[in-house]
Amino acid sequence: MSLLAPLAAIGRLVLLGLTTLGRIAIFAGETISHLLRPPFYPKEFGQALMQIGWFSLPVVGMTALFTGGALALQIYAGGARFSAEAVVPSIVAIGMVRELGPVLGGLMVAARVASSIAAEIGTMKVTEQLDALVTLSTHPMKYLTVPRVLAATLAVPVLVAVGDSIGIFGGYLVGVSRLGFNPAAYLRNTREFLEVWDVVSGLWKGAAFGFIVALMGCYYGMHSERGAQGVGRATKSAVVAASVLIFAANYLLTEVFFAA
Amino acid sequence: MITLTDVHKAFGKNRVLRGVNLTIPSGESMVIIGGSGTGKSVLLKCILGLVHPDSGMIAVNGEDAGTKARDAFLARFGMLFQGGALFDSLPVWQNVAFRLLRGSLKRPKAEAREIAIEKLRRVGLKPETADLFPAELSGGMQKRVGLARAIAAEPEIIFFDEPTTGLDPIMAGVINELIREIVTEMGATAMTITHDMSSVRAIADRVAMLHDGVIQWTGPIAEMDETPDPYVQQFIHGRAEGPIEAVR
Numbered sequence: 001m002s003l004l005a006p007l008a009a010i011g012r013l014v015l016l017g018l019t020t021l022g023r024i025a026i027f028a029g030e031t032i033s034h035l036l037r038p039p040f041y042p043k044e045f046g047q048a049l050m051q052i053g054w055f056s057l058p059v060v061g062m063t064a065l066f067t068g069g070a071l072a073l074q075i076y077a078g079g080a081r082f083s084a085e086a087v088v089p090s091i092v093a094i095g096m097v098r099e100l101g102p103v104l105g106g107l108m109v110a111a112r113v114a115s116s117i118a119a120e121i122g123t124m125k126v127t128e129q130l131d132a133l134v135t136l137s138t139h140p141m142k143y144l145t146v147p148r149v150l151a152a153t154l155a156v157p158v159l160v161a162v163g164d165s166i167g168i169f170g171g172y173l174v175g176v177s178r179l180g181f182n183p184a185a186y187l188r189n190t191r192e193f194l195e196v197w198d199v200v201s202g203l204w205k206g207a208a209f210g211f212i213v214a215l216m217g218c219y220y221g222m223h224s225e226r227g228a229q230g231v232g233r234a235t236k237s238a239v240v241a242a243s244v245l246i247f248a249a250n251y252l253l254t255e256v257f258f259a260a
Numbered sequence: 261m262i263t264l265t266d267v268h269k270a271f272g273k274n275r276v277l278r279g280v281n282l283t284i285p286s287g288e289s290m291v292i293i294g295g296s297g298t299g300k301s302v303l304l305k306c307i308l309g310l311v312h313p314d315s316g317m318i319a320v321n322g323e324d325a326g327t328k329a330r331d332a333f334l335a336r337f338g339m340l341f342q343g344g345a346l347f348d349s350l351p352v353w354q355n356v357a358f359r360l361l362r363g364s365l366k367r368p369k370a371e372a373r374e375i376a377i378e379k380l381r382r383v384g385l386k387p388e389t390a391d392l393f394p395a396e397l398s399g400g401m402q403k404r405v406g407l408a409r410a411i412a413a414e415p416e417i418i419f420f421d422e423p424t425t426g427l428d429p430i431m432a433g434v435i436n437e438l439i440r441e442i443v444t445e446m447g448a449t450a451m452t453i454t455h456d457m458s459s460v461r462a463i464a465d466r467v468a469m470l471h472d473g474v475i476q477w478t479g480p481i482a483e484m485d486e487t488p489d490p491y492v493q494q495f496i497h498g499r500a501e502g503p504i505e506a507v508r
Contacts, residue, residue: 127345132345134309134334136359
């Protein structure tokens, strides 16, 4: 009996993980289904767009700026080992738009938005505001989840595009001021090596990450348990799940987009 | 008329409702009494469809509460939640007029605001309150706003979940009187759940006592004090000794 106990514990964990994954998949399906059926709440969508998109700009911009600068320094130092310093502009650009822009942008939005959505909806749940919505003939999925998920799916690619630009600019600043690159040559190198698909694939990733972030915030908020601890757990779970799913989705999308 | 027939509900092994039978005639104010954790709120949520009963039948004017036309069904109800359940992100008037700003009962914004201010006035709040947010209100004011929201769309049936919890005795008295007045003037069917005996005496036409998952006693308020039912007597007099087990 005691020999089997660890295996049983592992089994329970696996079952719990699969159950949660199944519930999240059903929740995602319901969200998409409600997305396509009226009533729609444009005012709530507009507010969510402002909260998720506009107010995340500073944090995403700052992250991208410093990442672009650090990337330029790293590539220069690494490239110097085999006399390939000239690749700094192109690698910074490709690295930012394909990978770092969407992933870091998604993670920053996850930290900022998934937590706030989960806390807000979780608090609404424990204070019976979700029940109140139902009694007022308003479906919580339509009123709370759909506007947020749609807003995040549309806003994060825009944030990624802005982040990409700022990140490349960060690399440019460091390249020109610290590493001695010619400004015109740096920009020309960036432009010449960057392809449209590099940028577009990053934007698709951004849309997927935005969907994941808002979905996790809403899912854990709606399934929050009672009390302050319940809301706290929901908030933490939303950020952790969103971050892990962003990394998993990033790998899968990279396989799909760039696998040879 | 609301009719509950042999309603059962369990959460895991905890059998909360074990065959509730109850009829609330139209235009009457029924108060459900019972100790904490006896399933009063679950019963109310079953009627509203917020919780699905495991078995039994709930009908409102002969119509099954589990009907697919949920919006039309719910449009007949107003509900005052225990903690108010006001939406923090909306100003008071939009909370009150929530139903009037969207869905099948949608009105122009100006008209909805006017109705909201009128309802706020009806529950004793000044028009200036309309533009405040729920967090800026006291507990008593939040209850009044919740009451205004419950009656905003002139519902046929109003539910009150512990309407005086967390209020001082004077404010509780004011809310009780308001509920009684509003229910009478609207001619609505009302169902209140509470364990506050002053609320029971102020609001009820009829009283039902829920204990051990079933209705132990039901009758007119005038008969409540005289009934020999030991559960009712223990509860209304707040005695520790009696058939209801009191955990010390």
